[in-house]
Amino acid sequence: MLKKMMSKPMMMFVLFATLMMLLSACSGTNDKPADPVAQPAEVETNTTPVQEEEEDKEEAVPAPDLDGRVIRISHWWDATPKGDSESDELARERIQMVEEKYNVKIKYLNTEYWSTSEKLSSSVLANEPFAEIVRVPDGFIWGLMQSGFLTPLDDYLQDTRVEQDVVNAMRFGGDKVYGLESWYTPNDSGMFYNKRIFKEAGLKDPQQLMDEDNWNWDTMLDAAKKLTVDRNGDGKMDQYGLAGAHYVLSEMLVASNGGKLYDEQTGTVTFDSPESMEALNFLHGLYNEHKVVKANGGNDWEDPAKFFGEGTIAMYPGGLWEIEGRILDKMKDEWGYVYMPKGPQAESYYEPFGQATAYVIPKGVKDADVIVKIWEDLQDFDNWQDNRRLSLENILPDEASIANAMNDNGQVQRLFGGRFGGLGIKDQLDKVTEKFIKGEITPSTGVAQVIGPAQAAVKKVLSGEQPEKK
Known part of the structure; x- marks a missing residue:
């Protein structure tokens, strides 16, 4: 009677389950029973720790090692943080972090304003860029872009912390991104x-x-x-x-x-x-x-x-x-x-x-992708607005003026x-x-x-x- 009541698929399931129990008993030992067959619900539950472990492994990937290389950053002033202000102290901490993370030495160059562009172009032509990162004075970037002296940076800014409108502004009307800028203050x-x-x-x-x-x-x-x-x-x-x-x-x-x-x-x-x-x-x-x-x-x-x-x-x-x-x-x-x-x-x-001022990477600089990351790590993305407000509080006369400037x-x-x-x-x-x-x-x-x-x-x-x- 029971056999008649069972459908054919049900009978097959019972036979399969019985066979699995027998195989399990035969494969076990007297000390420890065989592990039970995992159920679908258990497999789904166990995927989360695996995913988290994989993410941790990705985060643990070490930064590129540049073997003690000197990373030269040129301004038309000495940008080395030397003072005892809080901002200078934070800047020194970022420099130390970058030097340890990438195994590099950060060096700031003080290049005369009107000499910056000529020095960049002549050193690129000699296949020896004078700096890895150069702050280009107002207006010089147009000619350097058009003459092919700069490295296009689009491929290196896919996961950048720089806001997209700032990245787009660094195209200077062209198709490629040639400049680096951390942010734009809202009301100067x-x-x-x-x-x-x-x-x-x-x-x-x-x-x-x-x-x-x-x-x-x-x-x-x-x-x-x-x-x-x-x-x-x-x-x-x-x-x-x-x-x-x-x-x-x-x-x-x-x-x-x-x-x-x-x-x-x-x-x-x-x-x-x-x-x-x-x-x-x-x-x-x-x-x-x-x-x-x-x-x-x-x-x-x-x-x-x-x-x-x-x-x-x-x-x-x-x-x-x-x-x-x-x-x-x-x-x-x-x-x-x-x-x-x-x-x-x-x-x-x-x-x-x-x-039209910006940081650029001269053409021919090695490891340009890593140089972009080094530049980003030197920027204070997390605190720049707070630091700006603190500085404005020292020079503006009232809260309304500070709110306007911010x-x-x-x-x-x-x-x-x-x-x-x-x-x-x-x-x-x-x-x-x-x-x-x-x-x-x-x-x-x-x-x-x-x-x-x-x-x-x-x-x-x-x-x-x-x-x-x-």
């Missing part, structure tokens, strides 16, 4: 303002306007006009809304309107674009129509910061790097730092990104893909702005005169020639 330039001047005039200051999402060209101009006054009644303006160098203001205003002076992807000079021309016309109006910019006394670079320190101007566009040498200990009034105001075409706050709210953006350093573009544009701030020429006429020469200057550099000394 903006607007310094005098709190006392705004308060005495009963005006909302730039920080208050920014908090209201109302910090733009119109509100900046309105404040500048109201703060350009004759305070002592002698018939002459002795306080102005703004001060600056025309060549700095032009660059910052173009960027704040979402414009670029140059398009890396197309190799085209673009300071005649609608966004750029709107900014140049606005700059022309600040000087000639509204007359809210204090004239410099002979030194376009030094005078604006000096005026700000003296408390005779309300707003000064500039860079964070200026604070320690040009504002701290010279500014008696309370002050703050905000983004550049938004232009009419801007969807966000923008700052210019014109310099871009805590994420509102300011850098205009990647528009670097013009070393291409000769700015030299041509500055000839125009120098004339139209004096009312000698209109922006449209001036730009029409120099757009061709600017494009020719770009073509010259991209053909392999290097920037001229200034």
